[in-house]
Amino acid sequence: xxxxxxxxxxxxxxxxxxxxxxxxxxxxxxxxxxxxxxxxxxxxxxxxxxxxxxxxxxxxxxxxxxxxxxxxxxxxxxxxxxxxxxxxxxxxxxxxxxxxxxxxxxxxxxxxxxxxxxxxxxxxxxxxxxxxxxxxxxxxxxxxxxxxxxxxxxxxxxxxxxxxxxxxxxxxxxxxxxxxxxxxxxxxxxxxxxxxxxxxxxxxxxxxxxxxxxxxxxxxxxxxxxxxxxxxxxxxxxxxxxxxxxxxxxxxxxxxx
Numbered sequence: 077x078x079x080x081x082x083x084x085x086x087x088x089x090x091x092x093x094x095x096x097x098x099x100x101x102x103x104x105x106x107x108x109x110x111x112x113x114x115x116x117x118x119x120x121x122x123x124x125x126x127x128x129x130x131x132x133x134x135x136x137x138x139x140x141x142x143x144x145x146x147x148x149x150x151x152x153x154x155x156x157x158x159x160x161x162x163x164x165x166x167x168x169x170x171x172x173x174x175x176x177x178x179x180x181x182x183x184x185x186x187x188x189x190x191x192x193x194x195x196x197x198x199x200x201x202x203x204x205x206x207x208x209x210x211x212x213x214x215x216x217x218x219x220x221x222x223x224x225x226x227x228x229x230x231x232x233x234x235x236x237x238x239x240x241x242x243x244x245x246x247x248x249x250x251x252x253x254x255x256x257x258x259x260x261x262x263x264x265x266x267x268x269x270x271x272x273x274x275x276x277x278x279x280x281x282x283x284x285x286x287x288x289x290x291x292x293x294x295x296x297x298x299x300x301x302x303x304x305x306x307x308x309x310x311x312x313x314x315x316x317x318x319x320x321x322x323x324x325x326x327x328x329x330x331x332x333x
Contacts, residue, residue, distance in 0.1 A: 133297045139156075139277055168244040175237055187213070188210065193206055269305070
């Protein structure tokens with residue numbers, strides 16, 4: 077099932093994508109149960125929003141073997157976690173704002189996991205049962221600030237600017253995260269290509285690890301890390317994150333005014 081969140085007639089709703097061009101409105105929040113209505117819309121007549129409003133966004137650094145090699149850093153013995161504010165979340169086609177004080181802003185194409193129910197101390201064996209679905213993500217990062225923060229042992233602002241967490245276009249509820257193709261394109265030129273089989277810490281391991289300490293809530297999003305090929309963007313660029321079985325997340329980059 078493909079779940080969307082959309083705006084029509086100044087009302088924001090959840091919907092279920094039927095075929096390639098029809099959205100069937102859902103009643104309420106699908107995290108509490110998928111209840112379809114008789115109301116349908118043409119996909120090209122609604123505005124897609126971020127498919128979820130996450131209470132929290134957890135990020136993972138250095139989680140693709142290819143990216144670890146690219147960065148020249150040691151292989152982590154446990155997940156390197158950080159958080160992005162929910163105010164960083166935007167949807168498909170929404171602009172990524174290049175901050176006026178930035179010197180280097182980079183894309184990071186990632187698979188995002190949406191948690192479906194409240195859970196604590198879940199085993200790795202049962203972890204995927206807690207997942208509502210999967211979507212595409214772009215862990216946009218301001219490198220100058222990020223690296224300065226990391227030298228002091230913290231990480232927030234470099235990852236946390238408003239608009240620095242595009243999500244979408246849909247949440248797919250019946251997907252195996254173990255072998256998905258991920259591509260990132262900038263201005264239609266491929267910059268990243270990987271398979272989630274290259275993840276150091278798999279989705280089930282990440283959920284089990286985080287939930288040992290933190291109660292995961294419905295709607296929480298876990299960004300699973302980015303592969304090799306990360307690089308800078310500038311205002312005027314168009315970034316596309318494509319993951320097999322999910323679709324393409326597209327966002328332009330614009331200068332802050």
